């Protein structure tokens with residue numbers, strides 16, 4: 001990669017019929033240029049997580065099966081036979097890739113098109129040297145001839161947007177994913193390196209939904225009905241970001257990637273075919289508002305919650321803990337009965353140090369426990385070890401301290417976030433469950 005003499009092409013297509021719209025998007029951007037019939041093609045969706053215990057609204061969180069099925073059908077019609085779908089979903093409490101594939105009906109892709117369904121977590125990872133650090137990358141991804149990347153059009157509370165370049169965090173093993181959230185180098189300057197080592201031939205951003213305050217199911221999905229495709233990963237993300245209302249120069253990972261390759265982030269330097277970007281661009285918020293003195297979400301302040309200081313998550317918090325952050329807040333809220341909390345601080349991640357002046361300090365997760373082990377400010381520690389920690393254990397530990405957190409309130413919340421999409425025609429689970 002380097003300075004481009006010819007503008008990269010990105011297609012933006014209104015998704016009416018998924019199959020036909022995807023075909024159009026691929027034709028407009030010359031999507032299969034350079035593909036050969038016998039290529040080993042790896043499709044990398046975003047199936048970051050699923051929940052088999054509690055209701056899980058997949059809208060804007062994971063790639064729609066509708067797009068995946070249409071893509072496989074098109075590849076088969078074009079004569080490609082060697083197709084694999086691969087992902088390393090969050091392996092907590094255990095790896096669940098095959099279970100996710102079954103839930104989404106991907107087995108039909110195996111039966112009808114001979115697609116191989118691979119859970120990277122069950123296979124080999126290879127150490128790859130990125131200069132200043134090493135990451136373990138799925139061998140399947142390294143050895144593919146062509147990768148077709150199918151991320152979702154979503155925001156991310158740590159990275160602003162999570163599009164194609166970010167989607168390759170999902171080819172790493174668990175340890176390397178955690179390394180991305182280290183204290184030395186920010187997350188946004190690690191994951192953009194991964195795509196550089198992979199044979200990425202095509203990116204298709206699934207914009208059937210977009211997700212506000214992503215990347216998980218506690219965000220709020222909106223129907224968008226767009227497909228964005230390009231053979232150029234950066235250009236595709238620049239357009240995806242613009243459609244969610246972000247100038248790519250304000251997205252740290254895209255700015256970093258562009259600088260590394262001497263590339264422009266200006267939309268004027270991209271040839272957009274199909275729909276006009278400006279016509280579909282609208283801001284989708286990425287982050288939760290926090291109080292100015294960093295004592296908790298603005299919502300806590302509005303509810304009159306005092307005596308509690310939940311320090312805002314930072315980029316050292318990895319997906320395991322991030323997914324529990326919102327549940328932890330909901331459970332703390334469940335303990336609020338109008339009385340102030342008794343001076344509690346909550347710290348998380350790998351760099352938050354407990355401060356002075358609190359009666360009790362919750363150390364949420366093994367990293368916070370280790371880091372604050374000998375912290376002299378702590379009068380009474382409430383350690384919640386585990387990587388990631390367990391919410392039931394959190395409930396128990398808090399109750400032992402007289403804080404009546406209720407796991408069932410979190411369960412009710414999960415039902416609530418699922419129910420808010422129910423009976424709304426635009427949120428069709430049939431787009432996922434095939």
Ligand code: SF4
Nearest residue numbers: 318320321365367387
């Ligand atoms: S405890 Fe949380 S932040 Fe620490 S490594 Fe585990 S998941 Fe990541």
